[in-house]
Amino acid sequence: MRKSSVVLWFVCGAALLLSFCSGRAGLVDAHTIELIDQARMLDFDEDWPGFQPGIYPLDIYRKNLLTRDSVIRYDSDGLREIKDRTPVYALSMDVDPDGQVVVLLLNARDFRSFADAGDLDASSADLYYQAAICHEAFHCFQAGQGLYDVYADGITARDGSTVPATSRLLDADDEYRRLWVQEMEALAQYAKEDSRQNHQLCFAAYQARLDYLYSRFDDTEVQEYLDYAAFYEKVEGTAQYIENITLSKLSGKDLEFALTGYAEGTAKFYSSGFFKAFILDRVADFDWKTDFFNTSVTFEDYLFTVPLQECQEEQ
Amino acid sequence: MKAFIKLHLKEYVGGKSFILFGILGGLVTLILFTAGEVSFANNPTEEVISQFGSQWKFLSIMAGFAAVVVSMGTIEKHRREKRAELLMLHRLGLERQMLGLAIGNALVSMLLSAVLAVVLIFVVIFAGAPTSFIGFIAAFLSYLLTAGMLALMVSVLNVFLPSVVVAVLGVLLVIVGSFHQTIQGMLLNNGQLMGRILAKVMNILPPLDVFNRLTRSLFFLEFRGGQDLIIFLVYLWLTLTIVFLTAKRAGRHEKI
Numbered sequence: 001m002r003k004s005s006v007v008l009w010f011v012c013g014a015a016l017l018l019s020f021c022s023g024r025a026g027l028v029d030a031h032t033i034e035l036i037d038q039a040r041m042l043d044f045d046e047d048w049p050g051f052q053p054g055i056y057p058l059d060i061y062r063k064n065l066l067t068r069d070s071v072i073r074y075d076s077d078g079l080r081e082i083k084d085r086t087p088v089y090a091l092s093m094d095v096d097p098d099g100q101v102v103v104l105l106l107n108a109r110d111f112r113s114f115a116d117a118g119d120l121d122a123s124s125a126d127l128y129y130q131a132a133i134c135h136e137a138f139h140c141f142q143a144g145q146g147l148y149d150v151y152a153d154g155i156t157a158r159d160g161s162t163v164p165a166t167s168r169l170l171d172a173d174d175e176y177r178r179l180w181v182q183e184m185e186a187l188a189q190y191a192k193e194d195s196r197q198n199h200q201l202c203f204a205a206y207q208a209r210l211d212y213l214y215s216r217f218d219d220t221e222v223q224e225y226l227d228y229a230a231f232y233e234k235v236e237g238t239a240q241y242i243e244n245i246t247l248s249k250l251s252g253k254d255l256e257f258a259l260t261g262y263a264e265g266t267a268k269f270y271s272s273g274f275f276k277a278f279i280l281d282r283v284a285d286f287d288w289k290t291d292f293f294n295t296s297v298t299f300e301d302y303l304f305t306v307p308l309q310e311c312q313e314e315q
Numbered sequence: 316m317k318a319f320i321k322l323h324l325k326e327y328v329g330g331k332s333f334i335l336f337g338i339l340g341g342l343v344t345l346i347l348f349t350a351g352e353v354s355f356a357n358n359p360t361e362e363v364i365s366q367f368g369s370q371w372k373f374l375s376i377m378a379g380f381a382a383v384v385v386s387m388g389t390i391e392k393h394r395r396e397k398r399a400e401l402l403m404l405h406r407l408g409l410e411r412q413m414l415g416l417a418i419g420n421a422l423v424s425m426l427l428s429a430v431l432a433v434v435l436i437f438v439v440i441f442a443g444a445p446t447s448f449i450g451f452i453a454a455f456l457s458y459l460l461t462a463g464m465l466a467l468m469v470s471v472l473n474v475f476l477p478s479v480v481v482a483v484l485g486v487l488l489v490i491v492g493s494f495h496q497t498i499q500g501m502l503l504n505n506g507q508l509m510g511r512i513l514a515k516v517m518n519i520l521p522p523l524d525v526f527n528r529l530t531r532s533l534f535f536l537e538f539r540g541g542q543d544l545i546i547f548l549v550y551l552w553l554t555l556t557i558v559f560l561t562a563k564r565a566g567r568h569e570k571i
Contacts, residue, residue, distance in 0.1 A: 013556065016549045023542045061503075065518065069503070069511070089503035106500075109542070113496030116528065118372025122537045124360040244357045251359040258356040271356075 027072045027079045032107040039130035053137035057102045061087045093139035101140040135243040145293035166225045177262040179209040187275040188257040230298040232266045237273005316411045323419030340431030375527045376493050378428035378462040383485030386420035386469040388478035410566025417470035417558050424466035425459040454534035461526045471561045492523030
């Protein structure tokens with residue numbers, strides 16, 4: 001190979017590396033900031049009074065190629081790098097050392113890389129990113145409402161808790177899985193069509209699942225498991241509700257209610273909580289949100305008791 | 316060297332494996348189009364995007380495996396059969412032989428990848444896809460080049476390592492590369508020092524999922540920013556440089 005060709009080849013390489021480095025310049029890319037700003041400006045006052053995604057600071061994970069990765073704080077003061085903290089690569093809610101609730105976030109590109117199984121295009125990935133921001137911001141809102149004070153014990157972390165064992169057994173139990181799916185299908189149907197018959201079907205399916213639980217485990221185990229389920233439905237189900245509303249607002253599509261099957265661990269409570277939140281929210285003049293996070297009230301307390309039916313009858 | 320590459324192509328192109336790959340690719344395409352849609356409630360992705368996107372993802376993984384199978388033992392076999400001495404007598408140096416074999420492997424892999432996607436091409440043309448002629452050609456080119464790049468990497472490994480080890484490493488390269496960003500994210504997420512170190516080390520491995528995203532963004536005509544393209548070109552440049560340097564080194568150090 002001629003010397004000039006070799007030189008040209010290495011000049012091309014240097015140019016590529018230079019383009020790569022210049023593409024990474026800045027703390028956070030402009031596209032990510034644009035998406036974050038849009039999400040933070042969404043108005044949820046009609047969906048959940050008091051919830052404003054824009055008031056919570058964001059800690060964005062910054063991948064550095066050669067040096068240690070870092071945290072970029074984005075709040076009303078703008079962007080700044082926090083160097084003395086180990087970053088967490090997650091989409092989550094967290095409490096920083098100053099006691100401030102923050103949203104842990106990735107940039108839009110990393111989010112798409114992490115979430116994309118080949119089925120997302122750029123615009124859908126952006127919508128999911130914005131919906132995820134609102135989901136995590138809602139967890140910050142829940143914390144502000146006192147949810148984690150009510151459940152300070154930390155349902156699964158309690159010493160001697162029977163929940164992990166019960167949960168594992170139930171995940172492997174075909175009959176329980178069938179009963180759960182049956183209940184979720186009834187809930188999805190009720191969410192699609194508001195009728196007394198669908199309400200009764202939901203209640204019957206819930207009762208059947210409850211009977212099965214009591215026939216398999218002792219009362220203490222069942223109560224612990226139901227507390228755990230109620231906690232995750234409350235935390236993740238309502239956040240999923242906000243996430244789906246965000247997707248609906250941004251994409252212009254109506255909310256959909258479908259079940260992909262039984263999900264193990266806490267994953268199943270996202271969709272069950274979403275269905276239940278939607279059903280309760282559909283009832284006009286029925287205030288279930290004010291004390292939902294600062295008390296240990298559950299979805300079932302509202303769904304299968306007198307207040308909901310009274311409101312429905314008035315309608 | 317051209318004649319040597321032609322010889323290599325003659326030896327590997329055609330035959331049963333190409334027909335089998337064509338059938339396999341066709342089956343995957345048809346299965347994914349009829350029953351493989353990844354869909355769940357409140358998903359804002361259009362069905363057609365989801366279908367074609369999954370197609371490209373699956374085909375690129377299969378093309379990666381094809382590239383590994385094609386390239387994992389050719390250089391070792393070439394040395395074992397003592398063809399190198401014969402070719403050196405015909406004034407084709409070892410350096411050029413290695414280069415020829417690596418390029419030949421890349422070309423065979425690209426042809427195999429093209430055969431894998433034959434049914435997809437028909438679907439794109441006749442069933443209508445959300446793309447244009449230029450978008451499709453650009454996407455197809457990036458898909459083929461990814462397979463070619465993998466073949467070059469595996470060929471380089473085969474210069475130093477026996478084919479069995481190369482096969483294992485090649486398969487690992489395809490699996491880890493196809494889910495590179497997800498695996499890296501999981502390593503970073505666990506918060507352990509070792510996880511963070513491994514995540515940094517992973518930057519050396521080719522992010523095939525990013526290359527696949529480039530293919531899809533070109534196909535769906537939503538190419539923007541160019542960061543994925545730059546990463547793709549950087550890896551392509553690095554791979555070609557390593558192939559060239561390895562061939563040069565092999566030519567210098569191996570005495571027959």
